[in-house]
């Protein structure tokens with residue numbers, strides 16, 4: 001096997017609130033922009049029990065430009081509304097893939113029905129960078145349903161791999177992406193082995209949402225940790241000691257400079273200043 005080398009094992013940051021609806025632990029920050037490109041950020045909302053309310057928790061109207069936000073739901077429901085006319089609600093197994101591109105306003109709240117009942121809220125949000133030539137692509141929104149995901153049953157009743165983006169063993173995921181990306185959501189049974197074959201040169205990480213794993217017969221990783229692998233090589237082996245739930249992120253690096261300011265991610269400082277001007281001038285549309 002031509003294993004990708006293990007570069008580091010990272011423990012997620014302590015939880016912080018995004019608005020009043022998302023209690024997230026950060027796995028990917030600025031220090032991983034090289035090793036994780038095209039992924040800019042991963043905020044993980046581990047299972048969190050919220051009480052019933054008539055006032056849905058969340059984040060009110062805010063802008064994004066130059067990248068994509070990808071929200072993956074496992075429990076609970078999220079409602080989304082944006083200035084390009086995109087709107088929708090996702091529940092367990094669903095994914096919203098929003099391309100901010102040239103600039104968008106949106107809001108993200110727990111869905112009303114979920115809010116009224118309360119319950120377990122379990123989500124992740126990933127930010128995916130766009131290459132310079134697509135940063136000003138028109139905003140768009142992909143509503144990806146659980147039933148649309150690619151599904152691979154692992155050998156020996158070892159669990160199930162859902163392909164959100166890219167492909168695994170010829171099974172493709174539904175997401176349309178601007179660069180080559182593989183995102184798998186995988187549930188492993190105790191004692192099962194997952195063998196991944198990923199492109200040489202692509203960045204890759206294994207995010208452990210639950211379980212105790214052995215990676216490449218070499219490195220242990222447990223709940224709340226992420227294993228970052230090097231670009232060279234094509235194989236990754238994941239062995240589970242107990243029932244496990246992992247997210248596999250892999251993608252072709254975007255070899256361009258990054259200039260970021262809050263929810264704007266561009267290539268140069270000048271473009272950031274222009275983005276702020278455009279936002280202040282109302283060019284990202286209207287959303288109440």
Ligand code: MN
Pocket residue numbers: 062064069106108
């Ligand atoms: Mn947002």
